[in-house]
Each structure stands twice: as structure tokens, then as C-alpha cells.
Amino acid sequence: MTIDKVYESPQAAVADVPDGASVSIAGFGMTHSFPTSLTVALREQGARQLCIVANSLGTGDYRSNTLIENGQVNRLIVSFSARAGEATSAAEKQILAGEIEVELVPQGTLVERLRAGGAGIGAFFTRTAVGTTVSEGKETRVIDGVEHVLETALKVDYALIRATRADRFGNLEFEGVGRNFMPAFAKGARIAIAEVDEIIDGELNPESIGLPGIFVSRVVRKTVEVPHDFPAPREGRGADSARTYHGKQALTRRQMAETAAGLLPNGSYVNLGLGIPTLISNYIEGRDITLHSENGVLGYGTIASREDYNPEVYNAGGQYVHLQPGASFFESVTSFEMVRGGKVDFVALGAFEVDGAANLANWSTPSMVGGGIGGAMDLVAGEVNVMVLMTHCDSGGRPKLVKNCEYPLTGRNCVDLVVTDLCVLRRAGDVFRLESIAPGFTAAEIAELTELELDLGEFGE
Incomplete structure (x- = not known):
């Protein structure tokens, strides 16, 4: 049997995501590196009561926040649920209304928990968040004279990630900072689905592979072209503004x-x-x-x-x-x-x-x-x-x-x-x-x- 992890469409790749599934969705900041085609397909598919694991929910019709706006989410494990100076999001409104439960996790701890989940490591101690509300209720231990917090591994049912290109084996290649959360999110998932700009005919150069195909279950070519806007400073907070x-x-x-x-x-x-x-x-x-x-x-x-x-x-x-x-x-x-x-x-x-x-x-x-x-x-x-x-x-x-x-x-x-x-x-x-x-x-x-x-x-x- 020949390995072929290519799916015909984003819709086919997420068709089996059930109600109540946990889904990690990669993406950085408000607009960068989001698997937009897969996210839109999941919105159209309509699975409900999802637990979304993410660094940031992003903004607009193509990123994680669109699932919240569509009423498909009841739990969040994220590094950002709100941002100072930004308009109130759908996530904030639903959290405030008690419709969504939220767990805030430091970014480095989030990726380490997902990596640990995929590596068969049950938990780890870290100095991150000692003495903060994030450590409340968690076991602490002094190691080499320094207080540490115990963090448990995190596993999810599905991961939606993006890469520049893939081959049929599921090997992925990234450009620039595009790999950021992708490897950790994929490793922590039972089924990792990668959206890519290009699926090559043949195989990727082994030297260029940023994530081996063993961690990737499905690959699909992107179908959603997202309008790209050059970021502008928020009004009144430009580099030359002064109090x-x-x-x-x-x-x-x-x-x-x-x-x-x-x-x-x-x-x-x-x-x-x-x-x-x-x-x-x-x-x-x-x-x-x-x-x-x-x-x-x-x-x-x-x-x-x-x-x-x-x-x-x-x-x-x-x-x-x-x-x-x-x-x-x-x-x-x-x-x-x-x-x-x-x-x-x-x-x-x-x-x-x-x-x-x-x-x-x-x-x-x-x-x-x-x-x-x-x-x-x-x-x-x-x-x-x-x-x-x-x-x-x-x-x-x-x-x-x-x-x-x-x-x-x-x-x-x-x-x-x-x-x-x-x-x-x-x-x-x-x-x-x-x-x-x-x-x-x-x-x-x-x-x-x-x-x-x-x-x-x-x-x-």
C-alpha cells in the first residue's frame, strides 16, 4: 500500500470532527499563520461544543474567532482571550456570559504541554508563572533552590496547522517564521491536518523538512485566499505620539x-x-x-x-x-x-x-x-x-x-x-x-x- 495523505478538499479533511472534540488551531497574533481554509471548512461543517486550543484566536472571518462567532465553542485553552485596547470580541462576550469556559496558559507552557502530550511525557515542572494566578491550585516544588510549578501534558483530538508545502507522505516544509506553533500543535494531536500552499508531485528534499510526515495525518491544499493588509499602528499610539x-x-x-x-x-x-x-x-x-x-x-x-x-x-x-x-x-x-x-x-x-x-x-x-x-x-x-x-x-x-x-x-x-x-x-x-x-x-x-x-x-x- 502506498502512503498518500492528500485529501481532496478542506471540507473532506475535517468532515469527521465530531461534536465535543478538542481542536488545536495554530496561528500567531491577529492574522499570521492561521490555517484559514480548514477553519472555514470546520465552520461550514458545524461541529458544536468544541474545545479550542490556541495561542491567539485571531480576527476576521477566516480565523479561530469565527468558530466562536458561529456558536461552536464552549471551552478555550489559550494564551490570549483579550487584548488591551482592542474592541470587545465575540469570545470575550461569551466568556462574560458564561457560555465559554476559558483557561489561560503562558505561550511557552502551552507549546511545551502539547509537545509533552505527543512525547508521552505526563507532566513537567517549570519556573514559568510561579506566584501568579496561573499557578493557583497547582503543585509546586523547590528544585535546585528555585520554586517550580507542575504543568500537565495536553493532548487534543485534532490539530489544524499550516505550512508552505507538503508531499503525499505528509512531510511539511515551512518558510520564515511560519513553523512557530506548528510542530508542537501537530505532535499533541491524535489527528493533525495540514493546510499548505503547495502539494508537490514527488517528495520533499529530506534536508528541507520542518516536520516529518509521521506527525501529520492529512494534508490539503488551501482554498481560501485571505485579503492581506499591512499592519498600521492603532490611532493615537503611533511611534511619535507622546503624553x-x-x-x-x-x-x-x-x-x-x-x-x-x-x-x-x-x-x-x-x-x-x-x-x-x-x-x-x-x-x-x-x-x-x-x-x-x-x-x-x-x-x-x-x-x-x-x-x-x-x-x-x-x-x-x-x-x-x-x-x-x-x-x-x-x-x-x-x-x-x-x-x-x-x-x-x-x-x-x-x-x-x-x-x-x-x-x-x-x-x-x-x-x-x-x-x-x-x-x-x-x-x-x-x-x-x-x-x-x-x-x-x-x-x-x-x-x-x-x-x-x-x-x-x-x-x-x-x-x-x-x-x-x-x-x-x-x-x-x-x-x-x-x-x-x-x-x-x-x-x-x-x-x-x-x-x-x-x-x-x-x-x-
């Missing part, structure tokens, strides 16, 4: 990123998180700094323009970027190995709050239904220098540098540097020391707008 304090303009987001870039030492491996940190990539050109992104790229540089971007190369914020010499691509499991294994030197993240104990809160606020953990809990869990970039106060004038975080924690005692639109603070023992001040402002003004205890250093003399 005003005491009638004076603070640093723009672009200036904050440039300041942060100047604090990174040469020879560093640096991860840039969502929001303002992504702009740092525009200010390291020519320096010996290598940028890492959890979606699977090491060695990228400046943000690309509409005229010169590659749709298969984007950063953690979903922005298209240029590659640097020596760049490499890999899956998300490998990416988080680099972080938790101590290979990444600096992590730059946005935040809602940082408190006097160097605790970080950046994934949920009281106005959000659930939240967006993403990879942040994994990124701050290892031996890494954590730099936070954020405005000094929120849009309502509330200080973000507080005595004690009121919002759910991302990590405990993990923040080393804070760059705001008014100053730079560096952790020194039990306090943050004022290291520099934005032009036109004084140390007294900084202190007035800061709740946590400050060491004014040379500015207090």
Missing part, C-alpha cells in the same frame, strides 16, 4: 525605544515584547546585538515598510522586519528553550504596573475579560535581565510605578530596568534608583508622579 505632564511633552515612544537601545550592552541576545519594545529594533543597526522573537526568529533588525517586507518574516508584535546576517528560524518550543535556558540576556516588555518589589503586571486589567499572557510569563521566568518600557502614567493620569501591583502579576521580583517617557530607573538592592530624566523635567516632578519608593541618586543632592 503631556505638567503642561510639558514627555518623550515619544520612538525616543523611549532609542533610550532603551542605548542601555543594551554589545554582545547581547535580546527579546523584544509587544508594543513600544518592538521599536528598539530600529536603533541597534551596526551594533553587536542579536534580537530574538518567541515566534521563532533569531537575528532580525529594523521594522520593514510596506514597500520592502517579506510576509513570512515578522516579530512578536506581528510587524514585518528585516533579517540580519546570521539569522535563523525555528519552532516556538526551541524559542522558549533559549529563554528559559538562560541563553537570552535581556527581555524588553511593556507593562501596566511595576511595583516597589520589582513585580511586573502586564497581561490583564479589570476592564479585560481574561487577558493576554502571551509569552511574557515565560520570558521573565529565567535568568534574564528584564527591562520594562511604558508611559509613566496611564491615560487617566494614574501612576504605573506603584507601591504594590493591583493587577494580576506576570512575574515576581523580576524587573531590573524601567524606561518611561519621563525617566530611566535601575533596580539597586531594594529600591529603584533614578538614572536619567527626560529633558525639561525635574527629579521632584518624577517623584510626584511615582508611587513606589525612589532613590533619587545624584538628582537628589
Whole structure:
């Protein structure tokens, strides 16, 4: 019998998905790497009471959220159920109404749980999420003097993934960062279904295979062409936007990123998180700094323009970027190995709050239904220098540098540097020391707008 895993259509490939099935659907951010043809086919097929496992639900008629809008989902295991600043989604409305149960999982833990499920590993201990709401009710253990949380393996009935090309054996080939979640999602599934741009006549070069066919049950050529839009910044939050304090303009987001870039030492491996940190990539050109992104790229540089971007190369914020010499691509499991294994030197993240104990809160606020953990809990869990970039106060004038975080924690005692639109603070023992001040402002003004205890250093003399 000759192996042939090719199905005639996406509809045929998902025809046997029953009510109550668990389905992992790969995809990154709001629009990238989603198996759109398979998702649309599953919507048309109509299976109900589904448990969807995903990093992000995406947006529009072609991604995971469309199944929720169609009333087919009653449970979610995701890294993002909501995003700050985005319009309320169907998922949020149904979660709030009690129609959908949701479990939020850090991104690195999610892929590791799926990988473990496919590898016959029942559970594992991780430093990720220690001391946060995510670890509540779970077993913890001190290993080598460090507290760890027990996470169980995750198996699903079906996985919907995408790749660039396949052969009849089910071998898959990816381009750029397109492999991100695909291997882990496929391995954790009883039946993995791959949607591809091309099914070749013959076989793939063994050297180019990103996922061996043993992990893939079905392949199908895509049938849905998704309109592609170049991402634009949200209104009022462009790189040159700036807040005003005491009638004076603070640093723009672009200036904050440039300041942060100047604090990174040469020879560093640096991860840039969502929001303002992504702009740092525009200010390291020519320096010996290598940028890492959890979606699977090491060695990228400046943000690309509409005229010169590659749709298969984007950063953690979903922005298209240029590659640097020596760049490499890999899956998300490998990416988080680099972080938790101590290979990444600096992590730059946005935040809602940082408190006097160097605790970080950046994934949920009281106005959000659930939240967006993403990879942040994994990124701050290892031996890494954590730099936070954020405005000094929120849009309502509330200080973000507080005595004690009121919002759910991302990590405990993990923040080393804070760059705001008014100053730079560096952790020194039990306090943050004022290291520099934005032009036109004084140390007294900084202190007035800061709740946590400050060491004014040379500015207090």
C-alpha cells in the first residue's frame, strides 16, 4: 500500500470532527499563520461544543474567532482571550456570559504541554508563572533552590496547522517564521491536518523538512485566499505620539525605544515584547546585538515598510522586519528553550504596573475579560535581565510605578530596568534608583508622579 495523505478538499479533511472534540488551531497574533481554509471548512461543517486550543484566536472571518462567532465553542485553552485596547470580541462576550469556559496558559507552557502530550511525557515542572494566578491550585516544588510549578501534558483530538508545502507522505516544509506553533500543535494531536500552499508531485528534499510526515495525518491544499493588509499602528499610539505632564511633552515612544537601545550592552541576545519594545529594533543597526522573537526568529533588525517586507518574516508584535546576517528560524518550543535556558540576556516588555518589589503586571486589567499572557510569563521566568518600557502614567493620569501591583502579576521580583517617557530607573538592592530624566523635567516632578519608593541618586543632592 502506498502512503498518500492528500485529501481532496478542506471540507473532506475535517468532515469527521465530531461534536465535543478538542481542536488545536495554530496561528500567531491577529492574522499570521492561521490555517484559514480548514477553519472555514470546520465552520461550514458545524461541529458544536468544541474545545479550542490556541495561542491567539485571531480576527476576521477566516480565523479561530469565527468558530466562536458561529456558536461552536464552549471551552478555550489559550494564551490570549483579550487584548488591551482592542474592541470587545465575540469570545470575550461569551466568556462574560458564561457560555465559554476559558483557561489561560503562558505561550511557552502551552507549546511545551502539547509537545509533552505527543512525547508521552505526563507532566513537567517549570519556573514559568510561579506566584501568579496561573499557578493557583497547582503543585509546586523547590528544585535546585528555585520554586517550580507542575504543568500537565495536553493532548487534543485534532490539530489544524499550516505550512508552505507538503508531499503525499505528509512531510511539511515551512518558510520564515511560519513553523512557530506548528510542530508542537501537530505532535499533541491524535489527528493533525495540514493546510499548505503547495502539494508537490514527488517528495520533499529530506534536508528541507520542518516536520516529518509521521506527525501529520492529512494534508490539503488551501482554498481560501485571505485579503492581506499591512499592519498600521492603532490611532493615537503611533511611534511619535507622546503624553503631556505638567503642561510639558514627555518623550515619544520612538525616543523611549532609542533610550532603551542605548542601555543594551554589545554582545547581547535580546527579546523584544509587544508594543513600544518592538521599536528598539530600529536603533541597534551596526551594533553587536542579536534580537530574538518567541515566534521563532533569531537575528532580525529594523521594522520593514510596506514597500520592502517579506510576509513570512515578522516579530512578536506581528510587524514585518528585516533579517540580519546570521539569522535563523525555528519552532516556538526551541524559542522558549533559549529563554528559559538562560541563553537570552535581556527581555524588553511593556507593562501596566511595576511595583516597589520589582513585580511586573502586564497581561490583564479589570476592564479585560481574561487577558493576554502571551509569552511574557515565560520570558521573565529565567535568568534574564528584564527591562520594562511604558508611559509613566496611564491615560487617566494614574501612576504605573506603584507601591504594590493591583493587577494580576506576570512575574515576581523580576524587573531590573524601567524606561518611561519621563525617566530611566535601575533596580539597586531594594529600591529603584533614578538614572536619567527626560529633558525639561525635574527629579521632584518624577517623584510626584511615582508611587513606589525612589532613590533619587545624584538628582537628589
